[in-house]
Amino acid sequence: MINIIYYGEIDxxxxxxxxxxxxxxxxxxxxxxxxSADMNISxxxxxSILNRKLHHHKKKTGPKRKLDKSLLLCIKRTINDGVAHxxxxxxxxxxxxxxxxxxxxxxxxxxxxxxxxxxxxxHGVVLSKNHMTLRKENIQWSKVIFSDEKQFCQDGxxxxxxFVLKNVVLHRNKRQNGGRGIMV
Numbered sequence: 206m207i208n209i210i211y212y213g214e215i216d217x218x219x220x221x222x223x224x225x226x227x228x229x230x231x232x233x234x235x236x237x238x239x240x241s242a243d244m245n246i247s248x249x250x251x252x253s254i255l256n257r258k259l260h261h262h263k264k265k266t267g268p269k270r271k272l273d274k275s276l277l278l279c280i281k282r283t284i285n286d287g288v289a290h291x292x293x294x295x296x297x298x299x300x301x302x303x304x305x306x307x308x309x310x311x312x313x314x315x316x317x318x319x320x321x322x323x324x325x326x327x328h329g330v331v332l333s334k335n336h337m338t339l340r341k342e343n344i345q346w347s348k349v350i351f352s353d354e355k356q357f358c359q360d361g362x363x364x365x366x367x368f369v370l371k372n373v374v375l376h377r378n379k380r381q382n383g384g385r386g387i388m389v
Contacts, residue, residue, distance in 0.1 A: 226244070271311055272311070272312070277315065280303065283299055287367065294369075295368070296310075296313045320370055321370055322371055326365045326366070351389055356389075
């Protein structure tokens with residue numbers, strides 16, 4: 206008795222017992238016609254059963270990946286260093302820092318396959334008076350040029366995103382209720 210499992214309307218799938226019986230009979234030297242007649246299975250089905258491997262996965266085709274494992278590790282180190290020093294890490298910043306000859310899209314696509322994500326920083330603690338005075342002292346106003354209108358927010362960009370590992374929480378100092386700003 207043949208154990209046939211109907212899968213959908215068209216495809217017929219044979220159980221592992223049937224496949225084993227067919228491969229054993231073929232190994233003993235029986236012809237495809239003989240096996241087909243005895244088991245009431247078409248010759249083409251017997252051919253496909255014998256040629257098909259149980260867990261056969263076709264290798265992905267396409268061009269060779271531009272980022273190998275060692276380069277991905279360098280990129281992850283750069284990201285961790287940026288997070289440790291509270292810097293914003295972007296794909297273009299990674300390319301400049303590591304002097305890569307890749308497009309930003311290639312870097313983002315390869316980082317997306319790993320455990321690195323691009324997310325918005327959570328707003329954190331308010332800056333102290335000491336932090337504010339240090340920021341004012343470090344600006345060289347003789348090298349700043351203004352054109353047309355510009356709005357300055359004391360807290361920096363509103364949408365501050367960076368690459369980080371999935372388990373890392375990204376914090377950033379941001380004043381509650383928007384903080385102070387000036388339009389020039």
